[in-house]
Amino acid sequence: MTIKVIISGPRGRMGREALDMIINDKDLELVACIDRMNDGKRLSDVEGMPNVNVPIFVEPNQCFQSVSADIFLELSIPEVGFDHTKLALMSKIKSVVGTSGFTSEQIDLLTNIANENKVGCIIAPNFAIGAVLMMQFAKKAATYFSDVEIIEKHHDQKLDAPSGTAVKTAKMIQESRQAKRQGHPNEKETMDGARGADTEGIRIHSVRLPGLVAHQEVILGGLGQTLTITHDSYNRKSFMTGIKYALGKVMQLEKLVYGMENVMD
Numbered sequence: 382m383t384i385k386v387i388i389s390g391p392r393g394r395m396g397r398e399a400l401d402m403i404i405n406d407k408d409l410e411l412v413a414c415i416d417r418m419n420d421g422k423r424l425s426d427v428e429g430m431p432n433v434n435v436p437i438f439v440e441p442n443q444c445f446q447s448v449s450a451d452i453f454l455e456l457s458i459p460e461v462g463f464d465h466t467k468l469a470l471m472s473k474i475k476s477v478v479g480t481s482g483f484t485s486e487q488i489d490l491l492t493n494i495a496n497e498n499k500v501g502c503i504i505a506p507n508f509a510i511g512a513v514l515m516m517q518f519a520k521k522a523a524t525y526f527s528d529v530e531i532i533e534k535h536h537d538q539k540l541d542a543p544s545g546t547a548v549k550t551a552k553m554i555q556e557s558r559q560a561k562r563q564g565h566p567n568e569k570e571t572m573d574g575a576r577g578a579d580t581e582g583i584r585i586h587s588v589r590l591p592g593l594v595a596h597q598e599v600i601l602g603g604l605g606q607t608l609t610i611t612h613d614s615y616n617r618k619s620f621m622t623g624i625k626y627a628l629g630k631v632m633q634l635e636k637l638v639y640g641m642e643n644v645m646d
């Protein structure tokens with residue numbers, strides 16, 4: 382039996398790559414798309430899209446009520462991704478969420494909906510295996526180095542800052558160390574933002590430049606030494622193995638899991 386997938390954001394950079402992955406995988410079947418335009422059209426009617434005869438919906442609820450699907454794959458924009466996921470879970474459709482930029486409160490709300498309805502959901506700040514390992518290594522390193530800063534670097538079309546990966550990395554590091562104010566106690570910013578965003582003392586610096594895809598450095602400092610843990614995604618294929626893995630894993634879940642590290646064997 383194939384796993385039936387609805388994808389949100391099919392014309393985006395991630396959506397387009399995920400469409401190809403799903404279409405070429407014998408275990409997966411694309412059954413519908415949610416987009417901000419082309420309502421009522423078939424995917425095959427849209428220029429530049431693969432020749433697959435599935436419906437496109439602008440209204441997520443109309444899609445969830447009329448299409449039989451196993452999983453909703455959210456890859457659109459932060460502004461709508463939360464509502465889409467909430468509606469999918471309320472319709473008892475398992476969800477895999479790649480879209481970043483959700484607040485902690487939004488993640489808590491989705492967790493409650495998924496867990497109360499016993500519907501599987503994976504929110505993956507980063508699907509790339511190397512990025513997940515980078516976060517785990519950073520968490521481990523922070524048990525020895527309590528001073529740490531994060532530099533995340535992305536393409537200049539990214540809507541949210543800091544990145545979902547940086548936020549999750551900081552959360553994982555916070556599990557290994559006490560909240561700590563870093564730097565000189567009397568330090569002052571003479572230009573706003575010079576020290577980056579502050580999350581329980583961990584500073585996150587966001588770089589946005591054309592030419593970049595998705596990159597992160599976690600720099601840990603100790604007496605006379607630093608340790609830098611780096612991950613680079615050079616293209617969006619780097620995320621596809623993780624998406625395929627999450628689609629398989631979420632089928633076994635009846636609750637929400639935040640982070641791929643929590644479903645990796």
Ligand SMILES: NC(=O)C1=CN([C@@H]2O[C@H](COP(=O)(O)OP(=O)(O)OC[C@H]3O[C@@H](n4cnc5c(N)ncnc54)[C@H](O)[C@@H]3O)[C@@H](O)[C@H]2O)C=CC1
Nearest residue numbers: 390392393394395415416417457479480481505506507508
């Ligand atoms: N978790 C992960 O490993 C990764 C997550 N991302 C995240 O995935 C999301 C998508 O990234 P990209 O593809 O680079 O962005 P993109 O800007 O290329 O694509 C977003 C797409 O969403 C569509 N969209 C806008 N409103 C919509 C609506 N109401 N319904 C359905 N679709 C709508 C846009 O038309 C666009 O085609 C971002 O939040 C990004 O941060 C990106 C790469 C990896």
Ligand SMILES: O=C(O)C1=N[C@H](C(=O)O)C[C@H](O)C1
Nearest residue numbers: 481506507539544545546595
């Ligand atoms: O927008 C992107 O491109 C990416 N977004 C995710 C994030 O916010 O961490 C994952 C990856 O970094 C690519």
